[in-house]
Amino acid sequence: MEQFSAIVDRLSAVLGLGKYGLEVLSSYVISLALLGILVWLSARRSKRIAAQLAAVETRVKDKTDG
Amino acid sequence: MSFWEYANPKKFIATTTRILPWMFAIAAVCLSVGLVWGFFFTPDDFRQGSTVKIIYLHVPAAMMAINVWGMMLVTSLIWLIRRHHVSALAARAAAPIGITMTLIALVTGAIWGQPMWGTWWAWDPRLTSFLILFLFYLGYMALWEAIDDPDTAADLTSVLCIVGSVFAFLSRFAVQFWNQGLHQAESVSLWEWTFNVIARFFAFVWNATLGAQDVIEVAAREENVSNVFFVPLLISMAGFVVLFVALVFQRTNTEIRLRRIRALETRARRG
Numbered sequence: 001m002e003q004f005s006a007i008v009d010r011l012s013a014v015l016g017l018g019k020y021g022l023e024v025l026s027s028y029v030i031s032l033a034l035l036g037i038l039v040w041l042s043a044r045r046s047k048r049i050a051a052q053l054a055a056v057e058t059r060v061k062d063k064t065d066g
Numbered sequence: 067m068s069f070w071e072y073a074n075p076k077k078f079i080a081t082t083t084r085i086l087p088w089m090f091a092i093a094a095v096c097l098s099v100g101l102v103w104g105f106f107f108t109p110d111d112f113r114q115g116s117t118v119k120i121i122y123l124h125v126p127a128a129m130m131a132i133n134v135w136g137m138m139l140v141t142s143l144i145w146l147i148r149r150h151h152v153s154a155l156a157a158r159a160a161a162p163i164g165i166t167m168t169l170i171a172l173v174t175g176a177i178w179g180q181p182m183w184g185t186w187w188a189w190d191p192r193l194t195s196f197l198i199l200f201l202f203y204l205g206y207m208a209l210w211e212a213i214d215d216p217d218t219a220a221d222l223t224s225v226l227c228i229v230g231s232v233f234a235f236l237s238r239f240a241v242q243f244w245n246q247g248l249h250q251a252e253s254v255s256l257w258e259w260t261f262n263v264i265a266r267f268f269a270f271v272w273n274a275t276l277g278a279q280d281v282i283e284v285a286a287r288e289e290n291v292s293n294v295f296f297v298p299l300l301i302s303m304a305g306f307v308v309l310f311v312a313l314v315f316q317r318t319n320t321e322i323r324l325r326r327i328r329a330l331e332t333r334a335r336r337g
Contacts, residue, residue, distance in 0.1 A: 015106075017116040023181055024119050027174045028105070031123040035309070038166045042313055046320045053323045056330050063334065 073150035075322045082315035089312035093305050100302030108294055120178045122299055126306035127170035131199060134164030134310065135227070135234035138206075142224035152322065154220035157227065158210050159317035163310055165203035172196060192249040195237040202230035216325065 012021020072078045104122035111118035138160050144153035175193065176186040187193065206226055213219035 017119075018110065020115050020117045020181055023177050024116050027120045027123060027177045028101075030173055030177075031127065031170045034166050034170055038163065039309075039313065042162075042317050042320075046316050049320045049323045049327070053327050056327050060330050060334060 070148075070150075073148070073152050075152055075326075078152050079319050079322060082319060086312060086315055089308055089315070093309035093312055096301055096305030096308060098305075100298050100300075100305050104295070104298035104302060108298060111295075114182060117178055117181055118295060120174050121295060122302045124171060124174040124178060125299060126303040127167045127174065128196070129303060130306050130310055131164060131168040131171050131196065132234050132237050134160050134167060135199065135202075135230060137314075138164065138227050139231045139234070142227040145220055146224050151220075151325065152318065154216075154224070155321035155325065156314060156318045157223070158220075159321050160310075160314050161203055161207050161210070162317070163313050165200065165207065167306075167310075168196060168200045168203055172200060190249050192237065195233055198233045199230070199237050202226070202233055206230065216328075 008022050008025065011025060012018065015021070015025075017024050072081065101122055105119055108119070110116045138157040141153040141157040141160075144150055145157070172193075175196075179188070180186050206223055209223050209226055210219050213222060
């Protein structure tokens with residue numbers, strides 16, 4: 001915990017965030033992480049479903065062709 | 067060419083797939099410029115210190131939380147009136163984005179509120195209406211998952227969306243007509259700002275009674291936010307909007323494909 005506080009204090013000093021470093025940094029980290037997870041999950045699901053549809057269409061086509 | 071052509075799933079997928087990479091690129095550029103500018107190149111506020119930098123995430127996220135529900139309301143009404151599947155699927159696709167934006171607004175608001183108000187949370191009209199909006203998003207997504215028949219699910223979620231709109235609009239206007247609580251008045255009135263800029267621009271072009279300087283002055287008019295913070299905030303807001311549109315397109319395409327898979331599998335089972 002002390003180590004974490006030391007890191008935050010050092011970062012706040014480097015970035016010139018003053019006494020509110022933890023608040024500002026945590027807001028950015030949490031928000032960007034949430035946005036990143038949303039984009040990543042959307043892209044992953046999109047790719048997975050597109051591949052699944054291609055497989056189903058091939059299967060149906062093969063079945064129809066005989 | 068009619069707007070309703072995009073109710074055709076194939077046409078929708080073909081068009082959005084073409085523009086998606088561009089939209090993600092524009093969103094990345096706007097977000098990078100807005101957030102980096104805001105974080106590194108704006109001064110601290112004389113009262114709020116460096117916590118003012120939270121504005122570049124909090125305000126765009128709150129704006130999107132409300133507007134995403136507005137978009138879901140429009141697409142839900144289109145579904146109920148015209149029965150276009152793409153519009154119902156677009157509403158479904160938008161909900162996880164809306165709930166993420168609401169969560170970002172709530173979390174950053176609490177983090178910002180603690181040092182400024184001395185509390186993480188207060189039962190203030192705006193905060194409370196946002197919490198209710200968050201719960202409506204949860205309920206909306208749960209309802210989609212709970213019903214097997216997609217058309218029935220679309221019908222019921224559309225009705226829920228209409229009901230929830232009361233809270234979305236309450237969240238939007240709470241600070242204007244509920245003069246109590248801790249939350250400040252709205253930071254940026256984009257409607258008023260845009261209207262003023264457009265009006266002055268046309269007055270300048272047609273009447274030449276105004277100088278170019280007038281247009282620039284209105285464009286840079288200080289709202290409740292100082293100009294130093296306003297420009298990067300505007301860029302960040304643009305980034306959030308474009309990211310939302312890109313994600314909705316991508317997620318709607320996924321929903322359309324999922325629907326097609328289910329239809330093909332049902333047809334195959336029936337022989």
